Amino acid sequence: MSIRRVTALLMTLALAAGWWGTSALGAEEAQETQEAPEAAAPQAAPEAQAPEVMVVLRDFQVVLPKGTVGQRLVLPVGTTVRFVNEGPSYHNVRQSRPEEAYGGHYLFQSPDLAPGESWRYTFDQPGTYPILCDFGAHYLLGMTAEIEVTP
Numbered sequence: 001m002s003i004r005r006v007t008a009l010l011m012t013l014a015l016a017a018g019w020w021g022t023s024a025l026g027a028e029e030a031q032e033t034q035e036a037p038e039a040a041a042p043q044a045a046p047e048a049q050a051p052e053v054m055v056v057l058r059d060f061q062v063v064l065p066k067g068t069v070g071q072r073l074v075l076p077v078g079t080t081v082r083f084v085n086e087g088p089s090y091h092n093v094r095q096s097r098p099e100e101a102y103g104g105h106y107l108f109q110s111p112d113l114a115p116g117e118s119w120r121y122t123f124d125q126p127g128t129y130p131i132l133c134d135f136g137a138h139y140l141l142g143m144t145a146e147i148e149v150t151p
Ligand SMILES: [Cu+2]
Pocket: 090, 091, 092, 133, 134, 135, 138, 139, 143
């Protein structure tokens, strides 16, 4: 290998190293500028959101918020309900009547929720929504409720 070729090779390597150095630095800077708005967004979001009501799933009942009469929760349209599994076993939320559980008509169904997990649904249409937990047929043990959404 001639000296010229070695010099050319070294220059190429130096240029490549320089390019890598700059691009790595550039990537770090880009990450920093991206992180700032992302970190700020979740703090601002909850204030702008529609009202949220928490409904607890516990073995083996649907626990509605304090002040609710019977198993019937009345909410204004647009309310988001956060269903939280606070029991030690799996539960889910299926919008159907007990006689239509497993295969009948339903508007929504949550995934099966492990202990501690939660799932949200926004009621954007007025109406009467019977709900139940069909995981292990828990509705037969009383895991049912009715959500009335007013205009
Ligand atoms: Cu259940």
